[in-house]
Amino acid sequence: MTISVNSKEQTLEPESTVQSLLQQLGFAEKRVAVEVNQELVVKSQWNDVRLKPGDKVEIVSFVGGG
Amino acid sequence: MTISVNSKEQTLEPESTVQSLLQQLGFAEKRVAVEVNQELVVKSQWNDVRLKPGDKVEIVSFVGGG
Amino acid sequence: MTISVNSKEQTLEPESTVQSLLQQLGFAEKRVAVEVNQELVVKSQWNDVRLKPGDKVEIVSFVGGG
């Protein structure tokens, strides 16, 4: 199925969880935070939340800022 | 009947209009503006608007200000 | 004979006076002031003061200044 991650198209297995998406992208072990359709998904739920086609996912980390 | 004018008690004839109140107080010919119960009463209606017991009337004029 | 006027060489008749120098240069009627060898020569003496070869003459007027 196809979803959007950080505004870019991303295809992945149907029924994928947030956790599996992060693994696929290599961020599972990183210090990142995730939104699905503008709602925060806390780490403890990464395994439970399943993604649907068309979902908009934001994966963020941290950069220098003032 | 008794009403309040600028937070002071004022007794006047039942059925009095705003106009008659102003005449009684001597402001009918002055450059003043009037509120009854926090609603503006324009001059053209001074003769029509009748006061009820307990009405709160504000009569204002102008002073120096910056 | 030769003198210097405002640092430029100037030849004129021997025995010339300041007055004759100014006439020759066309400044006699102008609002100017004159020094000979760094000494002021007031207008009333222009006819009396005779110039000698090598004299250094300054003729000044006025310009815009703050």
Place this chain on the structure above:
Amino acid sequence: MTISVNSKEQTLEPESTVQSLLQQLGFAEKRVAVEVNQELVVKSQWNDVRLKPGDKVEIVSFVGGG
């Protein structure tokens, strides 16, 4: 004989030296500097310089200053 020390009268033996004056006043061992009649007398000469009646002596030390 009588001299002036820091504008105060001071009597001492005739022929006294600067050194003996300082001893008499108790400043011989202190970090002080001496003028006689507004001329500096360096320490190495305290024994040689003899005071005369009426001499004006300044004895200075150091205080807090900015």
Place this chain on the structure above:
Amino acid sequence: MSELFNTVKSFKLGSYTLRSRLLVGTGKYPSLEIMRQALDASGCQVVTVAVRRVEMGQKNAEGILDYIDPKKYIILPNTAGCFTAADAIRSARLAREGLGVDWVKLEVLADKKTLLPDPLGTLEATQVLVKDGFKVLCYTNDDPIMARRLEDAGVTSVMPAGSPIGSGQGVLNPNNIRIILETIKVPVIVDAGVGTASDVCIAMELGAEGVLLNTGIAHAKDPVAMARAMGQACDAGYYAARSGRIPKKLYATASSPWEGLIESVKRPETIPGE
């Protein structure tokens, strides 16, 4: 010949076309007569008044208005003393009815101690009054963003405080006034904080369309002479702002020419800087 020097420098404010860029308040003068003279000396065309209850039993309720010649001055009512949008809106409507004018100097203050404006109440009252047909001249702080919000809300003029009302500190933050002037299209009138003539002059030189003041004149030892000073300073600042001032330098350019100097007696070996 100087264009500017000949141009009549009138400008549009609300429904009026004005020559004078100084707006003067009528509060706190030693006497109404001195106020009258001061207004005259200032050359102002717009004067502000406040709305207050009539004194019961006191027959001559107009007082101040008798001292303001309607042929010479346009009256601008204010909402001074209001700490809520609701009170300011009521005061504005009473003033419009009483004076028959369509404009108001909107003030919604946050507290009596600093007399600083309440940004939220000010914006709220502005939205209501503009919808109600008022031309709102809006007293505000010097924040360029609030100024923009007020312009978006339809004010007729943004009136940032140079410094707190009556503080006499002049324009404390010229940087903010500059940013406001860069971003706002309606007339910007510096209101409040003016202590002396140079404060007015500086506000105008920054590019303000005008200056509104009261205490600086009314509480001066000689209000009439200070009023004259304020009026002249306003004109001076207006012209200076438009005359292209010289840039600032660490130092220095001669105003007299270097050519044609008399020969120096003993020319100093070297003139530093040559």
Place this chain on the structure above:
Amino acid sequence: MSELFNTVKSFKLGSYTLRSRLLVGTGKYPSLEIMRQALDASGCQVVTVAVRRVEMGQKNAEGILDYIDPKKYIILPNTAGCFTAADAIRSARLAREGLGVDWVKLEVLADKKTLLPDPLGTLEATQVLVKDGFKVLCYTNDDPIMARRLEDAGVTSVMPAGSPIGSGQGVLNPNNIRIILETIKVPVIVDAGVGTASDVCIAMELGAEGVLLNTGIAHAKDPVAMARAMGQACDAGYYAARSGRIPKKLYATASSPWEGLIESVKRPETIPGE
């Protein structure tokens, strides 16, 4: 009625009694015609000129003087361009002879780069010129002690620089000007550094008797309009200095009364500051 407002504000400078407190230089204007208009717009009565060699062969040597109406202006020659007391003294004497005036604006500069005055040369020239009968208006730095030495030497006016000539920085050290005004009895005229109208206004508000400037007008984009601004700012500062300005406060005093406010809709529980 305001005493001050009615008083004719003339003052004595050298042999002259003047109304205008602005003295204007004649150097560096785009044209002599613009200079003439600017002098007129400024309202000044005293204009400065510099002494320079005539151009050989050029018959019309007066030039500038043709543009200065002797019925309207008093000419004050300067010694600009002199870097030694000796040259300044010679220039002063040539000027006196050429113009038939008894005063001079003394300038003895230290270098061409900063155009700052040379205190020692200035004092030396002052002593000679005063003995020689000149009324010396003396350009100097803003050091109160040098100002006092010059007064002791007999100058007619002390003219401290607000900032370097032509720098346009206004009065950089008001503290020094204040101390000078406290200690000097002869007229103090702020000379040099004025960049725009508010600089003049501030100098006058400090209590200066007058202001002398040139570049600020001559090099403005519109010299005539700037001249008008400078003249008005000088008047404004004069009146403001004498009108008893209000003190500066952190905040704030209301200009409208607190009494007689309409009853608040929902009076805020507590008005801060009450």
Place this chain on the structure above:
Amino acid sequence: MSELFNTVKSFKLGSYTLRSRLLVGTGKYPSLEIMRQALDASGCQVVTVAVRRVEMGQKNAEGILDYIDPKKYIILPNTAGCFTAADAIRSARLAREGLGVDWVKLEVLADKKTLLPDPLGTLEATQVLVKDGFKVLCYTNDDPIMARRLEDAGVTSVMPAGSPIGSGQGVLNPNNIRIILETIKVPVIVDAGVGTASDVCIAMELGAEGVLLNTGIAHAKDPVAMARAMGQACDAGYYAARSGRIPKKLYATASSPWEGLIESVKRPETIPGE
């Protein structure tokens, strides 16, 4: 012996007790290594970071965090780049989840040109985030009234801008900062506008609890040395603010005694001032 001099000057900010009153941003350094050295040189304990999307395919997403030793520094996420309350709230929640901290430096900007804060959006976001359990350190303009509204809304710290972000103008309106400090009880931290060490020192002398800066260090030619300067200036200002500075006078009191002077050679007839 000086009490103050011995007191450990730690203070409470949110959940933390801090020694250093300088908070430093991590943006725009020439390199991460120079950033690391600058943070160390500044002596700061709190550093800010921004929330941004991971770079797809770029495996090492943490980058900056690897250069911030968690044993030495507490990380304060900001909401920089947000122009609406909604985006700021989302960024704050993402940051809390990603970093496991309970505080945020809230920024809701009005536009990209001035980077000035949007007062309305800032207040709206504050109300939501405080209800959501955040400790909000709130970037705002220097308006004392907005500062009070934010305190009423429950912010942990009010962070007024000294001048616009990155403008390097220091504290443009000390008067407003003073009023804020008079009326606000939560820690006031001056945020933005710092250009050099004296700006930090002045902000602290006004009585601020701390200073937050970034560009002033990151864009200096030598960020590490400037970081050290900023840290020392912060300490200096802290002590100066609490040491009871001498009052300002026109002039002057001697620091050396008048007694015990040697007798003057030729005492000047009169010593002025005696």
Place this chain on the structure above:
Amino acid sequence: MSELFNTVKSFKLGSYTLRSRLLVGTGKYPSLEIMRQALDASGCQVVTVAVRRVEMGQKNAEGILDYIDPKKYIILPNTAGCFTAADAIRSARLAREGLGVDWVKLEVLADKKTLLPDPLGTLEATQVLVKDGFKVLCYTNDDPIMARRLEDAGVTSVMPAGSPIGSGQGVLNPNNIRIILETIKVPVIVDAGVGTASDVCIAMELGAEGVLLNTGIAHAKDPVAMARAMGQACDAGYYAARSGRIPKKLYATASSPWEGLIESVKRPETIPGE
């Protein structure tokens, strides 16, 4: 790695090589013990003392010197209290003899009221003392021309007053200090007028080699803590002056990146400035 940050920042003054750029006076402390602690807290290496007559009959004439550890501090005698060149010269010679040092802080004051230096007496005394082998650290006004004359006369350091002695007004005319620093080669040390830490920081940021002060510490409510503040501010200013500060702008540059922002909920139609 920052060169500057590692460089030991010692400099040469007279015969000495110094680390600390703060010179501190010893007058007017609440007690000698507090003075001792303040000198220690300031980190200074050079302390000034004044020459005065011994108290007749009072055996312990040294007093102050007992509280100045010769292993930690270099003593710099001054000529404070002298109003003539002659007295200053005598005081300098007495000091040299009494302390065995070859330098002196020369002060020739004009009057007791302003404590401003007398330019003429100062120059006269300088010429004599330099010929006599003294290293003269010369207190003067902030006139760049007098500074140059003193350098020509051979002073070891030019010490311009930031503002009058003890006035606490800091550097009133940075422009003059800048011009002095541009033209003078010997070390320039700002002397007098410092009121608080930021004044020291600003003087150093202007590029001064050092700062000398006394009253600002001695008369602070907590002299020891203020001494520490002054010392840190001096260091801070030293580093800031050499770190290449960011330029000042009307506004603004972001310290967080614009890239990688999360997608906005409801992107505002137009972001102003974009």
